[in-house]
Amino acid sequence: MNQIKADISVIILTYNEEIHIERCIKSALKIANRICIVDSFSNDNTFLIANQFKIDFYQNKFINQANQFQWALNNCNINTEWVLKLDADEYFTDDLINEITIKLPLLPDNISGIYFNLRQYYLDKWIKFGGRYPLRLLRLWKFTKGIMEQRLMDEHIKITEGESISFKHDFIHDNLNTLTWMISKHNNYAIREAIAQLNEEFNLSVKDEFLDKKQILKNSTHRTRFFKNVIYSKRLLLFRSLLYFLYRYFILFGFLDGKEGLIYHFLQGFWYRFLVDAKIIEIKHLALKKGINIMQAIEDYSGYKIN
Template sequence: MADVSVIILTHNEEKHIARCLQSLHPFTDKIFIVDSFSTDRTVEIARSLGAVVTQNPWVNYATQFNYGITNNPFQTTWLMRMDSDEYVLPELAAEINQRLPDLPADVSGIYVKRRVLFFGHWIRHGAYYPIWLLRLWRRDQGICEETWMDEHIKLSQGKTIQFQNDLVDHNLNNLTWWTQKHNNYAIREVIDLLNINYNFDETQRVEPKLFGSQEQRTRYFKIQYASLPLFTRPFLYFFYRYFIRLGFLDGQKGLMWHFLQGLWYRFLVDAKLFEVYFHAGREKQAIIHYFRTHYGKDLSPGN
């Protein structure tokens, strides 16, 4: 067993949680779940498989995950971040067991590759594989970036390395659930795009850098994307993914994925951003007031 504990956030994940936890058991039995008051069998299943479960009201992903870091009952050298609809491949589990104990002290973070499955199909093209994510880090040397969307683990020191094997993102819910989820994501994405110009919460984020780490490049490209005209950028992004980055090679299931995630969702974000400007204008305090009164989200510093 590796000296690592895994933190997972859950809400009504009974379809996924057993698969996720069983994939972790080859390298750790130290699993801490922060549940936001599930109404299905998530907590029951997780506890039956040995996880320690606590419950905490949901604010946003970063706040909930940092709660998990602070309240993690396991004093392990390493922490790992997992989503409940993900699972670790046996090859990655073996690599964690073999390599983690012998890493030098100046290594503080480890990147792993995520592969996305959609209707059981591995999305290999459209710049969607490999996606390198910082998922393991030394305790007390990393926190979750305080953003409303695309949160990353931010290290306070040390260098990073890459492991060679994958974890898998395979959500088993239907398309109605998926579109509803992305409709909710769109509001968070709007806030994150507005934060680029307004910095509502006045927090430090991952430094944008074209030739930096995966999350630094992601932040860099998001800033460039935010500077493009509304309703033009979703089509440019889809064209880039589907044609330039060969997303069409993913076949019929890939067409659905790249269209829904790369065009429909991005267009919905722009439409919601247009709605904010239409009703609130572009003054910072007016936008904060709009989100507080219409969405119940307080964007002020410290919230």
């Protein structure tokens, strides 16, 4: 029996995703009548693999995730009612596919956004504890009712009109790359996260308007942003990363995720956060040593400009 596809365009950003892209496309094809890949000039087999399927393949120079995704929204000639954001290392559970197919056509007109539960795997282990499940992320929205935040890190879709609801079932994040790749990726993330925190501390640009108090208790996107900007950022550099890891691992039962969970929670909850703090200290030291303002120090250190 053929799956009835919804009026959805799925947007997937890629760069050297040959290890994931076939799995991702096959999953997306089960629900969507259009798939748009926006590639950052991959030099592996991403295009050759993707081209075997009925998809639209675009290429654009990468600046950051938010900029690239907004480029996709502006340039992929979206003609469907709904848009879905899917990372190349993600795919849908069968339960979520059925839920989208059944519920989407029946939603009232005032619903403009839909949250899904993110289920994360590491070394084939479902990471259930440490506050990592369920993470509710807004991934499906009406094309004319949402915009992408323009942030260096943790960008999300903001609904401009209407209400949002949550679906019951999960989509899966399962990155198949090595630990070496993961460390390199998070080193780059840490630079951008350090800049984001310095932006908050020194009021370098427009303050975050995404902290909707009404939504903090409803979904993890707002809770995470609130935790980082209002609670975590006010604590002592370096020591706060240790406290956060201990909280995740013991108070939130991360230890129940086994040896895979120990690796995941330690690297993501302590090592990465410690690295962010170290980079903040480096940037401040550079500003003091050279006698320059913090904005110039950020640019000299990272190449990023704060607008």
